[in-house]
Amino acid sequence: MATNISTANGTETVLRTENLNIYYGNFLAVQNVWLDIPKHKATAFIGPSGCGKSTLLRCYNRLNDLIESFRAEGKVTYYDKNLYAPDVDPVEVRRRIGMVFQRPNPFPKSIYDNITFGAKINGYTGNMDELVERSLRQAALWDEVKDKLRQSGFSLSGGQQQRLCIARAIAVQPDVILMDEPCSALDPVSTLRVEELIHELKEQYTIVIVTHNMQQAARVSDMTAFFNVKPSDTGGRSGYLVEYDATETIFNNPKQEDTRDYVSGRFG
Numbered sequence: 001m002a003t004n005i006s007t008a009n010g011t012e013t014v015l016r017t018e019n020l021n022i023y024y025g026n027f028l029a030v031q032n033v034w035l036d037i038p039k040h041k042a043t044a045f046i047g048p049s050g051c052g053k054s055t056l057l058r059c060y061n062r063l064n065d066l067i068e069s070f071r072a073e074g075k076v077t078y079y080d081k082n083l084y085a086p087d088v089d090p091v092e093v094r095r096r097i098g099m100v101f102q103r104p105n106p107f108p109k110s111i112y113d114n115i116t117f118g119a120k121i122n123g124y125t126g127n128m129d130e131l132v133e134r135s136l137r138q139a140a141l142w143d144e145v146k147d148k149l150r151q152s153g154f155s156l157s158g159g160q161q162q163r164l165c166i167a168r169a170i171a172v173q174p175d176v177i178l179m180d181e182p183c184s185a186l187d188p189v190s191t192l193r194v195e196e197l198i199h200e201l202k203e204q205y206t207i208v209i210v211t212h213n214m215q216q217a218a219r220v221s222d223m224t225a226f227f228n229v230k231p232s233d234t235g236g237r238s239g240y241l242v243e244y245d246a247t248e249t250i251f252n253n254p255k256q257e258d259t260r261d262y263v264s265g266r267f268g
């Protein structure tokens with residue numbers, strides 16, 4: 001279907017924003033975003049602090065709905081279906097479009113129960129032991145925890161906790177995994193582990209990752225969107241999309257001077 005094709009790389013589009021403006025109260029936080037997220041690729045959002053990377057990311061699974069002052073104009077579609085249509089259940093959206101946060105946030109439960117919790121809520125009727133093993137294997141954590149599944153999730157290292165959170169996200173069988181600076185609280189070895197994992201995960205899932213670390217964007221992503229901020233009519237500074245292209249192009253041959261300056265470290 002023509003409307004389902006990302007012009008950027010010819011693959012199927014999973015999430016699309018059209019003329020998206022995001023407000024907190026009267027403040028226009030992000031303006032006029034047109035962006036296609038391609039299937040089974042990793043797409044990175046980069047840009048200076050406050051340009052709206054996390055705000056946009058949270059629009060994709062309606063997590064901003066929980067913020068009272070939030071309001072969106074324009075369109076966000078998921079396989080051509082309007083994510084904000086009145087008949088769309090935000091809880092189901094969040095099951096299909098999972099999220100991993102900046103700080104690992106396991107539930108105060110055992111490793112095993114961290115994985116099964118969401119599945120139980122969703123009425124999963126399959127074999128829980130298999131689900132736990134499969135999810136932990138996919139998150140490259142199984143070998144490290146298989147002998148201590150009944151221990152608390154908090155007993156793991158920070159990097160292991162983040163992989164547990166990724167396993168928890170996988171366990172509800174999502175289609176998309178949103179990652180908001182997933183490595184910013186991790187040491188370099190754990191960061192590398194999660195980056196390797198992203199490469200493996202994108203064979204099955206569509207990944208969108210916000211990162212402050214440009215080397216990380218260059219290492220893990222196929223597509224990169226660079227956002228910047230500019231003064232807004234509503235006061236303050238609004239984020240906007242400067243350039244979106246294959247990661248290699250953004251880092252080696254960007255079309256916009258602002259992108260070139262940012263990726264070369266001249267500002268931001």
Ligand SMILES: Nc1ncnc2c1ncn2[C@@H]1O[C@H](COP(=O)(O)OP(=O)(O)OP(=O)(O)O)[C@@H](O)[C@H]1O
Pocket residue numbers: 024029047048049050051052053054055056067069237239
């Ligand atoms: N809950 C909120 N209420 C009001 N304003 C908010 C809220 N969350 C974010 N903002 C504002 O929206 C703008 C975009 O913030 P956002 O956190 O999305 O940017 P970011 O690019 O992810 O920043 P950082 O890289 O620092 O995490 C900022 O001006 C921020 O102050």
